[in-house]
Amino acid sequence: xxxxxxxxxxxINLQPLDWVGQCFGIACAMxxxxxxxxxxxxGHWLGPVAEGSIxxxxxxxxxxxxxxxxxxxxxxxxxxxxxxxEDAAPYIFRGADDDxxxxxxxxxxxxxxxxxxxxxxxxxxxxxxxxxxxxxxTLNLFLSEEQPQLSMTQVHWLxxxxxxxxxxxxxxxxxxxxxxxxxxxxxxxxxxxVFEVNYGLGCGEGASDEG
Numbered sequence: 532x533x534x535x536x537x538x539x540x541x542x543i544n545l546q547p548l549d550w551v552g553q554c555f556g557i558a559c560a561m562x563x564x565x566x567x568x569x570x571x572x573x574g575h576w577l578g579p580v581a582e583g584s585i586x587x588x589x590x591x592x593x594x595x596x597x598x599x600x601x602x603x604x605x606x607x608x609x610x611x612x613x614x615x616x617e618d619a620a621p622y623i624f625r626g627a628d629d630d631x632x633x634x635x636x637x638x639x640x641x642x643x644x645x646x647x648x649x650x651x652x653x654x655x656x657x658x659x660x661x662x663x664x665x666x667x668x669t670l671n672l673f674l675s676e677e678q679p680q681l682s683m684t685q686v687h688w689l690x691x692x693x694x695x696x697x698x699x700x701x702x703x704x705x706x707x708x709x710x711x712x713x714x715x716x717x718x719x720x721x722x723x724x725v726f727e728v729n730y731g732l733g734c735g736e737g738a739s740d741e742g
Contacts (some may be wrong), residue, residue, distance in 0.1 A: 534566065534623040536690035540610065542566050549611070555599025555610040561611060562601065569603035573720050575640065576616060578632030583618035590616075595640065600633060608633055615639065636720035638693035648673040648688045655682035659711055666707055669700040690716035694725050703727045 540546050543560040550557045558571040576598035580590040590596050596616070601609040606627070613624040634640070651674075659681045661667050670689065671677050673696075681689075690708055694701040705725055708714055714722070722728070 533625060534609070536611075536621045536623055539566055539623060540736070549623070550612050551615050553707045554606050554615075557611045558599045558601045558609075561609070567601050567603065567609055569601040569609060571599060571636050572602045573597075573599045575634040575637045576632060577634050577639070578616065578630065580616045581618035584616050586616060595634070597637075598633075602635075606610070635724060636693075636718055638695070638721070641691060641718075645688065645692055649682075650675075651678050651680070652682040652684060655684065656685075657683045659683075661688055662707055665700065665701045669697060669704065686711070686713055687716055691718070694721050714724070 536547055539561060542564045543557065543566070545560070546556070555571060555573050558567075561567045562569065562571055574597075575595035576590075577595050580587050582595065584590075586596045598612075600613075601611075602656075603609055607625060608628050610624040610633075614621050661670065661679055661681060670681070673689075686708070689704060690713055694705075697704045702725055703718060705714075705722060708717060
């Protein structure tokens with residue numbers, strides 16, 4: 532279903548020209564006001580940015596722009612501020628992310644920088660017992676050989692890689708990281724994604740606006 536930009540503006544009580552730089556807040560407002568039933572997402576815009584856009588320089592320097600949008604139940608993207616990147620008249624984009632322009636949590640960049648799990652450091656200040664059962668089996672997939680403990684650098688790595696690496700075990704991994712006191716290491720957008728937290732009603736934790 533296409534959304535009319537004027538109707539959305541009236542529903543959230545904010546006119547489109549005031550949406551610039553408030554991407555995530557607008558996405559949250561749309562969910563809060565019932566304009567969308569999706570979940571606000573925050574991450575990176577990896578698509579093109581028009582020369583006339585206020586974000587052209589940032590995209591040129593970084594290769595991405597921090598951005599917020601809505602993920603609908605069917606996986607379709609609803610983006611109320613995509614027009615800012617296009618230097619176009621305000622409209623509500625709704626469609627599939629066939630071109631891979633939307634990077635939830637900035638995980639593509641994080642994955643490129645993270646690499647593989649570091650080696651075990653027996654001299655580390657903090658060591659963690661390897662959990663048993665399905666979780667232990669999942670974590671062992673990332674090791675060159677089975678080991679009874681994990682060192683801090685390895686736990687840090689587990690917290691920062693994309694949750695896609697864990698598949699259906701992502702919740703188990705995050706719950707274990709929380710249990711051992713390392714929840715703060717997990718990027719908040721990834722935590723919200725894994726546990727399906729819809730912060731449309733509270734909006735703002737762990738994310739800031741840009742595009």
